[in-house]
């Protein structure tokens with residue numbers, strides 16, 4: 003009987019996370035252990051099993067003599083704010099985190115009032131970094147200004163995504179359309195999109211983020227997503243989609259099940275684009291895994307499960323292994339805002355992967371050799387190949 007595998011020598015590629023700025027670290031960092039879009043409450047965020055584990059592990063990492071969570075939190079603030087770079091480097095190196103693939107659309111000045119400069123960020127972390135372009139800030143600019151005609155809006159969008167590929171050298175695109183109008187994306191004709199645009203801009207300007215999106219907004223968002231999928235196909239780069247759980251109540255989980263993408267992924271011009279279902283559609287991991295086994299260009303990553311849903315990582319991996327080809331599964335943390343979220347995501351995420359593989363060895367589905375091969379694919383090699391990393 004195997005009871006553990008040593009995965010610690012595999013350099014980890016975090017295929018979905020975000021840049022952060024230590025200068026913005028204020029307040030109690032444990033407030034960020036939450037997916038709520040409302041003001042988080044410390045009384046809730048410090049009372050989850052995930053939080054207990056994260057703080058206890060952090061106490062060990064910091065060499066804290068006290069076991070008291072408030073003391074550990076204070077010691078963390080002292081060390082991090084004293085020398086952010088040193089703290090980040092130590093934390094990331096301790097889990098062999100080698101590469102970060104960054105969704106630069108969050109934090110973003112259009113949503114949070116600031117973006118993180120990647121040159122600055124690259125000097126803080128002991129990792130190779132690669133940018134991904136999230137398309138929603140571009141769509142937001144269009145919906146804020148409304149160019150006079152649909153053709154101008156479409157040209158603006160087209161120029162921005164082309165610039166992202168050619169100038170910013172992004173290695174992928176990303177959409178969070180699941181948060182806005184849902185994953186049941188359709189391919190609309192130019193005429194349908196033009197008519198929708200003309201109806202949409204005639205309405206009095208209102209805060210569209212506060213009112214539920216109507217059918218015209220859906221047509222336009224679908225249209226821009228399809229434009230991006232086609233751009234990805236042209237340049238042979240992947241497109242990530244937010245799928246599954248996310249910040250409630252903004253995200254309607256019923257519209258975020260990746261199974262809703264069946265039709266769009268089967269469209270002739272689109273089916274050759276490489277698509278990544280991020281967060282493995284959690285809690286719809288079985289659906290995600292089933293789809294990756296049917297669509298040859300479909301991938302999934304376990305970002306956010308490894309982190310916020312730490313206790314679910316082993317069972318999520320086992321569900322994914324029920325169907326998904328192991329060369330279509332990637333690791334990620336969805337680390338954001340604070341360095342601990344990447345660190346605990348790798349620490350617990352790799353542990354969960356290990357536990358799932360050990361169970362499969364013990365039930366004689368795979369050998370120890372197979373397990374090591376699978377771990378290398380998921381933690382490193384699949385991302386190198388899919389995103390064409392050096």
Ligand SMILES: [Zn+2]
Nearest residue numbers: 018019105336
């Ligand atoms: Zn993310």
